Amino acid sequence: MIPHPETWLRVTPQGLHCLPADLWIDPPRPVPRAVITHGHADHARPGHAAVLATPETLAIMRARMGEAAAGGSQQALPPGERLDLGGVTLWLAPAGHVLGSAQVVLEWRGARAVVSGDYKRQPDPTCRGFEPVPCDVFVTEATFALPVFRHPPPAHEVAKLLRSLALFPERTHVIGAYALGKAQRLIALLRAAGWQAPVYLHGALLPLCRLYQEFGIELGELRPATIADKAALRGAIVLAPPSAIADRWARRLEDPVVCMASGWMRVRQRAKQGGVELPLVISDHADWDDLNRTIDEVGAPEVWVTHGRDDALVHALAQRGIRGRALHLVGLGEDDEAVHAA
C-alpha cells in the first residue's frame, strides 16, 4: 500500500518535515538540514547546518545574510536534477515567484508531494516560469486567496505609471517595491515598456539588483538615489522599500508621487492606509484565478495550505471535491506583500 504523504510529511515546530529524508522545507528555526524554496526572509532564515537550494537562491542568501549564516554546508541543485535522500527522490521545479524560486518535489514509495513555496503564473522576465508538476498532495500558499484578488496584466499597470509621468513631468515618482523580486521585475517591466532613463534606487535595493545583473538579467542603467540631488530626480523614477516611501527617507524628494507596487493595491482601503497616491497592482503571488487554475492543473486530490486566506481557498476546493487542509505554518507570509499592508 502506498503511504499517504501525511504519514511522512509533517508539520513540526521547526516547520514542514520530511521524515524519511530527514529534512525541513523553509524552516523558521535553525535545523540540521533545510531545503529553501526562495530567498525571501520568511522562507530563507539564517543558521541551518546544511542547505539545499537552487544556485540563484543560495547566491541571494549569501548576499543577504553572509556566507556563514547562509548555511554551514550549501548544496546547489539546479531545477530538474534529481537527488536520492534516504529513499526519497527530491527535485526542484521553477515556481515563477522571484529569481531562483522553486517548488520542492518529494516522491516516496509511489506517492508524490509538491511544496510550492510562493509562486505566480504571470510571466516575469526576471525568473523562470512556474511549471506544474502532477502530484498526490499539493502544498500551496494562499496569500491572495480571495476572489477579489485578480491581478491585472502588469503592462497595464506600468502604462498607468508612464501616463502619470507624462502628466506630472516635474514630480519624482517614488515606488515602494520589495528589495528581492518586485524591484527587479518592475525595472524589467519599465524597460520593456520603453523607459530608457536611469532608474534611481534606495540603498537597500542596490545589492540585489547587482546580483540579478550578475545572473544576466538586463536592468539597464541604475543609480543610487541617495547621492542624486533633488533636481536630478525631477521626473525620475525612484524605487525604495515600502517602509521608506512615505517616511522620512522620502523627504529628500520634492513633491513626490508616492506609488506602491503590490497585489494589495487592488483594495482601495489598503492603498489609502499607506498614503499611496498611485497604486500599482503588481504582485509576485498567484491571484485567486491562478491559485485555482494551478491546483486543477496539478490534479492533486488533496491540497495543503501553508499560509494566507486558507478559509476561502479550502471552501472553494471543497466545492470541487478536493480535500483542503490548513497547515497554519508559523512565520510564513511575512515577506513584502503580507507584511506591508501598503
Next chain:
Amino acid sequence: MSVPAFAELLERLVFTPGRNAKLALLRDWFAAQPDPERGIGLAALTGELVFTAAKPALIRDMVASRTDPVLLTLSHDYVGDFAETVALIWPERAGTNAPAPTIAEVVEALELTPKAELPGLIAGWLDRLDASSRLALIKLITGGLRVGVSGRLARLALAEWAGKPVEEIEEVWHGVAPPYLPLFRWLEGCAERPDPRDAPVFRPLMLAHPLEDADVTALDPTAWRAEWKWDGIRVQLTAGPGGRRLWSRGGEDVSGAFPEIIAAMEFHAVLDGELLVMRDGVVAPFADLQQRLNRKSVTAKMQQDYPVGVRLYDLLFEGTEDLRPLPFDARRARLEQWVGRVAPARLDLSPQIAFASVAQLSGIRDGARAASIEGLMLKRADSPYVAGRQKGLWWKWKRDPLSIDAVLMYAQRGHGKRSSFYSDYTFGLWRPDGAGGEELVPVGKAYSGYTDAELAWLDRWIRNHTTGRFGPVREVEKALVLEVIFDAAQRSSRHKSGVALRFPRIARIRTDKPASEADRLENLTSFIEARDSRASPAR
C-alpha cells in the same frame, strides 16, 4: 473615450491628496476627452448627475446570483465597501471582448431602458469592463462617487484650462446643464459666453482680508463702515421668475437643506448674508447650525429644533438691476429700503455699528463675548461689490482667540506633503478620574498654527516618545504641553469631554511647562459659561 478613461480619472482623484495635482488631472480630462464625455464626466464628479433607476439592492442581487455566498461574504468582510467588493469579485467571462461603453452610452441607456431590463443591461456592461471600470460604473449609477472634487475645484480647473477668470465661469455655471456643450464651446473660443437669462445663477462673493495691527491705525473712521462678523455660514440668496436658490460661499446649491429659507424668498433679488440658527432673534452657537449642514433634505423636527434665518449684509441685484458697481453706502441704503418695503420672513438686517474712532471700535470688539460673533467686518464706504478677495476694500477683524495649555495625547500623520510628518495632534485637559486621581480627557484636534521648524521638532518628539500605535495613530507619553488657541468653546454631547472647540490651532510649544501644570477641563468650560451669560451681543 469610455468608462475605463473615466475610471482612471476617478481612481487618481480618490488617491491624490494635493489640490494642484487634482487640478492637473481635471485639466487633462477637459483637454483629452471629446464632447459629450468630458461634460458628463464633469457632471458626475460634481454631483450634478443623479440616477435613480439602479439601486444598490439591484447590484446586490446581481452579484449574489453569480457568486458563491460564502466567498462573497468573506470578500465583503475583507474589502469593506460593497460596491468595491462587487467590482472586484464580478466573474470575468472569457470571450467578452466587446468594446467598453462610453459614459454617454451609459447615461442614455439608463434613461431609456425599462426597469425590468436594467439587470441585463448593467450585467452586460460589467462583463465588458475591467475591475477599476466596474467600480466606476457601479459608483456612477448608484450615485456614490465621492472623489473629493467640489464644484468650486472643478470650475477652477475649467478656468485654468481655458485661461479665463473663474468668476466668469461661476456666473454662468448654474445656467448651463450637463454635458455643458455651450460652456465648452465658449471656453474653447468658438462661441460667445452662454447667457443664463432668468436662470438662478451664483455670483461670486466678495471676500475680506484679515486686518493686521499695522492696518488698524491707518483706518479713517469716516471712510469705513463696521458690522458684526457672525459665526454662521456665508450664503447668497437668488430669487426671481427663473427660480430660487440658496448658494454656499463656494457656489454649491444648498437649497435642499434649508427649505424654510427658500419658502421665504418671495421676491426678485440677489442678496448676501449669513445663515444662522436663530431663536427669537438670538443667534445660537455654530454647533447648532452644524446640525443642519451637509444634508440633502431635512425633517420637520430639525427645522423646528434648529430654526434658521439669514442676517443680510448686502444687496447685489434688485429685480434685474445690478447694484454691484454702486458704492457700499449706496447699496446699504438700497438694502435697508428693500428690507423695509419687502419685510421678508426669516431675513433681517445685520446692524451697522457706529464708531467715532478706531480706539472706540477696538473696545467694542473686545467687549463682544457672545459665541455667535467672530469679530468685526470693516467695509470701505465707497467699495463696489467685486468678486474675490481684493485688498483694501473689506477687512475682517476677528476677536482675539481664547487659549488653553493642553497636553499632547495622540498624533497622526498628515496627507500629501505632510505624509511623512506627524502633523495632526489630539490634545487633552486634566479632570478628576473619579478615583481620587486625575486623568486626561481629549478636547480637540489641531493640525495647523505651527511653523515648519516646529512641525519638524514635534515630529521628532513624537517618534521618540511613542507609547502605542493604532494604525496611522501614535499614542505618546503625556509629557508635552501645547498652547492651543481657538475662536470659541461650545457645549457638545458628541465629544467625550462635553466641549467642542471652534478652529483650534497650535500657538506655541510649551517645553517650559510640565504636563501636570497644564489646564484643567473646568478652565475650558468656564469659557463656555462666560460666553453663554452674554448670549446677545453688545450693540
